[in-house]
Amino acid sequence: MTDATPFLPAAYEHEIRVIWGDCDPARIAYTARIPWWALEAIDGWWEAHLGDAGWFHLNVDRNLGTPFVHMSIDFSAPITPRHRLICKVRPVRLGDSSIEFSVTGYQDGTLCFTGRFVNVFVIADAFKKLRVPEDIRAIVEPLMAPAQV
DSSP states (O other): OOOOSOOOOOOEEEEEOOOGGGBOTTSSBOTTHHHHHHHHHHHHHHHHHHTSOHHHIIIIIHOEEOOEEEEEEEEOSOOOTTSOEEEEEEEEEEOSSEEEEEEEEEETTEEEEEEEEEEEOEETTTTEEOOOOHHHHHHHGGGOOOOOO
């Protein structure tokens, strides 16, 4: 009998040190910090897979922008300074001119949030839509994971 589950590459894991200053009077992370950490993790994914300085390199050295057109986050548990926040990043969709990432955040093995983040590719200095560059497509496609519904 064969396993029908397709092989999934491991998610990129980005570690965040949550500090006291990230928290509100309820002693949990300010809500606004969570998308910040998710975006930091996506930037780390780019850096890990492009072998350079992530979004900075894309924008400054390649004139390639990736503005967001969609973000959504579902919260499942509070985030505190008690443990490192581990953000797992996977590309889940690659269109003609867009990419969608799934980011899941865990602390001490507990799922804290899940999010979807969609970027479009543009010529940075002209802010004009651009097809996904072939070298980036070649990097992303083998790392794709199915989107969670």
